[in-house]
Each structure stands twice: as structure tokens, then as C-alpha cells.
Amino acid sequence: MTDQEHSNLAPRVVEIVERFQKIGELNMKGLPVYNENLQVEAIGFHPYGDNYLGVLVTPWFMNVILLPRDKAPMDYSLVASPTDETLPAGTWQFMFGGDDVMGLYKSLSLHSPMFAFNTQELARIEAKRRLNSLMTPPNTITASATQQRAPENSSRRAFLRGQVNG
Numbered sequence: 001m002t003d004q005e006h007s008n009l010a011p012r013v014v015e016i017v018e019r020f021q022k023i024g025e026l027n028m029k030g031l032p033v034y035n036e037n038l039q040v041e042a043i044g045f046h047p048y049g050d051n052y053l054g055v056l057v058t059p060w061f062m063n064v065i066l067l068p069r070d071k072a073p074m075d076y077s078l079v080a081s082p083t084d085e086t087l088p089a090g091t092w093q094f095m096f097g098g099d100d101v102m103g104l105y106k107s108l109s110l111h112s113p114m115f116a117f118n119t120q121e122l123a124r125i126e127a128k129r130r131l132n133s134l135m136t137p138p139n140t141i142t143a144s145a146t147q148q149r150a151p152e153n154s155s156r157r158a159f160l161r162g163q164v165n166g
Contacts, residue, residue: 012067013045013052019102020058028060033113035059038120043127055127061112062127066094071103088137
């Protein structure tokens with residue numbers, strides 16, 4: 001993440017990025033789940049209700065994060081417990097997380113570990129794609145997506161070969 005990109009983030013988002021950078025350096029680097037090709041980066045964070053919503057990419061996970069705009073007091077009894085959160089694409093089960101530095105936040109796991117990504121750019125593209133899909137209502141289908149759907153009466157094999165039963 002460039003200094004310019006970093007300076008465009010809300011202070012609360014910068015705080016979580018810096019915290020996970022530190023966690024990476026002190027606790028995760030050297031573990032088998034750590035992908036040396038990646039770095040901690042905040043993708044697409046924007047105001048969403050009383051939170052900031054975006055994707056946090058780290059060398060060991062990619063999660064959607066709901067981060068309260070104001071630091072929420074840490075409650076360790078909630079950590080790892082599920083909570084349903086409604087986004088435009090539907091309702092998803094997030095998990096509480098946090099520590100005394102970041103406060104409480106909610107996360108939805110997208111990828112872990114991160115070995116499917118050789119570069120930061122590939123991880124960034126996936127993060128943007130997944131965030132976009134979560135922020136798009138399910139009944140929003142583009143004409144091109146409709147045209148690419150296989151007809152109900154064709155087999156998958158026939159469709160992939162370009163043979164569509166009429």
C-alpha cells in the first residue's frame with residue numbers, strides 16, 4: 001500500500017491496517033500459513049451505517065471487515081461468536097474479533113490461507129470482486145450475465161462444448 005493510498009483511509013481503518021501489520025511481523029511471519037508474497041492492505045473501505053466496511057487482505061487471510069467508526073470497547077466474551085449481518089446481497093454470518101488496540105469488530109472470512117494468490121494485485125482483484133458481489137443485491141442481473149446462463153434443458157457438458165439443446 002502506497003503512502004498516498006494509506007493517507008486516503010479513515011483513521012480507524014489505518015489503525016486496523018497498522019495493527020495487523022504488527023501482528024504479522026510479531027506473530028504470523030514464519031508460520032506455515034503466511035504467504036510472503038502478500039502484505040496487509042485495506043481494500044474498498046467505505047462508510048456503511050455506523051461502520052466502515054471493506055476487505056482486509058493479509059498474508060494469512062482475506063476478510064470482509066465491519067469496523068465501528070468509533071472504537072467499540074473490547075469484550076473478549078464475544079470474540080469468535082457469530083452474528084448475522086445484512087448486506088445488499090443477503091445475510092451473512094460474521095464473527096466478532098478484536099483486541100484492546102483495535103476494539104471490537106466483525107469479520108466474514110473470504111480466504112484462509114492465502115496461497116491461491118501469487119501477487120498482491122491478484123489478492124486485490126479478488127477482494128474487490130468479492131466486495132462488489134456482497135454489495136450487489138441478488139436480483140441485479142446484467143443482460144450479459146443472463147445471456148451467459150445455460151438453458152435449463154441443456155447438460156453442463158453440452159453447454160461447455162457450445163452445444164445447446166433447443
